[in-house]
Amino acid sequence: MKKNILMIVGSMRKESFNRQLANKIKEILGDRAEVSFLEYSGIPYMNQDIESPAPNQIVRIKDEVLKADALWVITPEYNFSYPGVLKNLLDWLSRPLKENDFSSGTAVKMKKVTISGVSGKSAAGGARKKLTELLKLMKMELMETPQTGVALTSEAFKTDKIDLSQTDIDALNQQVDEFLKFIGE
Numbered sequence: 001m002k003k004n005i006l007m008i009v010g011s012m013r014k015e016s017f018n019r020q021l022a023n024k025i026k027e028i029l030g031d032r033a034e035v036s037f038l039e040y041s042g043i044p045y046m047n048q049d050i051e052s053p054a055p056n057q058i059v060r061i062k063d064e065v066l067k068a069d070a071l072w073v074i075t076p077e078y079n080f081s082y083p084g085v086l087k088n089l090l091d092w093l094s095r096p097l098k099e100n101d102f103s104s105g106t107a108v109k110m111k112k113v114t115i116s117g118v119s120g121k122s123a124a125g126g127a128r129k130k131l132t133e134l135l136k137l138m139k140m141e142l143m144e145t146p147q148t149g150v151a152l153t154s155e156a157f158k159t160d161k162i163d164l165s166q167t168d169i170d171a172l173n174q175q176v177d178e179f180l181k182f183i184g185e
């Protein structure tokens with residue numbers, strides 16, 4: 001049975017480099033996994049006043065995450081960390097499945113996950129490091145290495161098209177192979 005991987009892109013931008021990277025990962029995965037993308041641009045800000053009953057969109061995203069065999073988070077770096085939109089999503093996903101019942105688990109607890117990122121010079125190193133800490137705190141089963149970090153060239157910033165080097169492609173291939181093993185292909 002093919003595993004089903006849910007991609008979570010930490011950018012809302014239409015021409016997002018991180019979404020372009022996610023598409024490349026999907027292409028590399030080919031027919032070795034089922035791939036879908038979590039669409040969460042319309043979810044509200046976490047606010048405990050509206051947590052219960054959960055908004056429909058939150059019910060939907062929790063359901064999609066629960067159904068996935070594994071998650072792949074692909075994130076930009078904003079000021080040495082991951083963007084607020086991604087933190088907001090993860091905050092919703094960190095909440096108990098049953099209201100006020102902290103023994104009921106969460107949609108992400110023990111979920112297998114891996115991280116990649118595209119940014120400026122840092123190759124999303126700061127974002128990936130902080131996200132590594134957060135996902136472990138959320139008790140996710142994180143494949144900590146390898147991760148793929150892509151540093152954008154000045155040409156890419158001009159054209160809005162990601163230009164992956166052979167080193168980037170090799171790193172992605174390695175991460176794909178390792179992650180498929182990790183999730184028990």
Ligand SMILES: Cc1cc2nc3c(=O)[nH]c(=O)nc-3n(C[C@H](O)[C@H](O)[C@H](O)COP(=O)(O)O)c2cc1C
Nearest residue numbers: 011013016017018076077078079080119120121122
């Ligand atoms: C608010 C903001 C802060 C940023 N901070 C960093 C940073 O700390 N390090 C870095 O390498 N790039 C930084 N960048 C550049 C983004 O990571 C880069 O533009 C990335 O490609 C955006 O991802 P996207 O194309 O998927 O939206 C920042 C961009 C923005 C908008």
